[in-house]
Amino acid sequence: MTGLRERQKADRTGRILDAASRLFRAQGYDAVRIEDIAAAAEVSAGTCYNYFSTKGDLLLAIVSMEVEEVVEAGHTLVTTPPPDTAQALGSLIRLYYDHSLHYLSKEMWRKAMAFSIEAPGTPFSQRYTELDAMLSAQVCDLIAALQKRGLARPDLDAKVFGQIVFNTLNQMFIEFVKQDAMPLSDLHRLSDAQTASLAGLIR
Amino acid sequence: MTGLRERQKADRTGRILDAASRLFRAQGYDAVRIEDIAAAAEVSAGTCYNYFSTKGDLLLAIVSMEVEEVVEAGHTLVTTPPPDTAQALGSLIRLYYDHSLHYLSKEMWRKAMAFSIEAPGTPFSQRYTELDAMLSAQVCDLIAALQKRGLARPDLDAKVFGQIVFNTLNQMFIEFVKQDAMPLSDLHRLSDAQTASLAGLIR
DNA sequence: AAAAAAGATTGAGTTCGTTCATTTTTGAAG
DNA sequence: CTTCAAAAATGAACGAACTCAATCTTTTTT
Incomplete structure (x- = not known):
């Protein structure tokens, strides 16, 4: 064959x-x-x-492979979440952030994100958008899992809240890659603060 | 002189x-x-x-003028908010969204957002980022104003929550401009649903 | 008012992403 | 094995953003 x-x-x-x-x-x-x-x-x-249709699409193909790895790693964590709301969210977010610069530079992330907005119809732009949705869904799944274990308010809409959390961490990541001088530790600090606030709303 | x-x-x-x-x-x-x-x-x-340092920066100069107008219009609304949480948030968001396509096409927004991520150091890219921060602050101010009027839980951190709301509406706007076929009415529908959820958390 | 200095304008030249007519390679049919 | 058609590779040519040395305009100095 x-x-x-x-x-x-x-x-x-x-x-x-x-x-x-x-x-x-x-x-x-x-x-x-x-x-x-x-x-x-x-x-x-x-x-x-x-x-590859353009140079930007070639970049997005590379970035997508990286995100695929993260989605896989995240899946493991979501199925066996740490027994504390803030820590569970924190672990998942840390997983995303720490992976991010392993194979890709900030410049590559900037260009990739820019291209995915600028040319949303391109094959790997669509793939990248899909993967983003998978990450978002993963956060939703985590919150649902926490609810099942009695670690989160059951009256919360896990989907709505998961998207809120994902948007927040995504926005912080954008600020992070926009500033070349900003170290990963600063992103962690910011993220931990927001996660604490959000975990407070969940519990 | x-x-x-x-x-x-x-x-x-x-x-x-x-x-x-x-x-x-x-x-x-x-x-x-x-x-x-x-x-x-x-x-x-x-x-x-x-x-103008580049074609993209010239575009951002134009987009920035538009955003400046919106910031100004928003200021009026924040100082005299409607006497209902969901309606207050909804009015401000509607103001942002309805202004957006008045002078600018979706393509222009896509290119502008892409450029501001891709080249964050450029003069008008910085200006655009500043204006974005002003919009975010405006939402925070609105929530604080609602708290003052007893229309929102006083134990909420208005700044954290305002940023959450802004991130959410920003993300929806990005999806909106990424899809050329999506009409403004669909954005309103999505936004209204999210606003209702968020208003629920505030009250 | 002339000369010199500082500041801006200009457009030809460079670079690089992208396209496309041509050539080459592969797989199928006779 | 030869022939043919389809698929893919190639690199020269194109177009547009951006640069820069030369030129022109405005301001300052003498």
């Missing part, structure tokens, strides 16, 4: 993604030209456009 | 802003070239760059 054509296609996709990911991280998104990526992936510039 | 040089500078700035605003709205941000703006403003392309 795996013809030569199919195998080469997958191989090229992988090489382009690898090359782009490595170069973006090493030199920055703007400093890397499509031609550089093509050269590193041993294809031509035109071929990159057979696989 | 207004020398010739100063007057010409103000005049040119105005002409560039006017031309760009008109052309962006009529033809779309991407379709308009700097040269087109320059021609319409009766200057050269290079001159546009003496006044």
Whole structure:
């Protein structure tokens, strides 16, 4: 079933993604030209456009892989939440934040977020939006799980409140990547304060 | 004290802003070239760059003027809020949303938001971020005003809660401008539902 | 009022993302 | 094995944002 054509296609996709990911991280998104990526992936510039519609979409493909990992890691945590509301929320949020700079620079996040707003219809922009929705749903699930364990007010709409929490942490993350000088520890501090407030409303 | 040089500078700035605003709205941000703006403003392309650092920053200058108007209009409403929590919040939000498409297209909003994330250091990007903070503060002020009138739980931190409300409405607005097909009425529906939930938490 | 300095304008030139006509490679049919 | 069609790769050409050395305009100095 795996013809030569199919195998080469997958191989090229992988090489382009690898090359782009490595170069973006090493030199920055703007400093890397499509031609550089093509050269590193041993294809031509035109071929990159057979696989990814724009440079921005290629970036979003890379970012999406990262977010996929986070969604998976988050799933484990949501199914076995710590036995305290603030700590449960805090752990999930910390998981998201700490993963974020593992493979991606702030510049890459900025460009990715910008592109997903600017060009929402692009294939990987849609994928990225989906993944965002999955993260949001995960927070909702956590709150529902806490309710089930009697750690959160049962009269709360878990979906509405989960989205509120997600919007808040998302907004703080945007501020974080917008300021190159801001260290991760500051994001944690801000986040812990908000989480405490929000946990107060839940309990 | 207004020398010739100063007057010409103000005049040119105005002409560039006017031309760009008109052309962006009529033809779309991407379709308009700097040269087109320059021609319409009766200057050269290079001159546009003496006044605005990039095309994106020029757009943000235009968007900022719009947001300034909204901040002003909102101020009136916050000082004399309707005598009902949900209605007060709803009026302010409606004010923001209804103003949004008056002078600016969805594409312009998308590009502006994208640029403000992508290039946060640029002069008008900073201005735009400031204005965003002012809107957020306005929502906080409204909640504080409601507390003062006994229309909201006094034990609530107005600042924290205001930011939550602002983040929520901001996020909904982003979804709105990301989908060209979505009518303003749908945004209102979504917003009304969320506002009702949030008003419930406040009372 | 002339000369010098400071400040702005200009548009040709550079760069890089993107497109597309042409060429090459792959897979199927005879 | 040859022929043909479909799919994919290629790189030269294009377009638009942005830069910068040369030029022009305004202000200040003598």
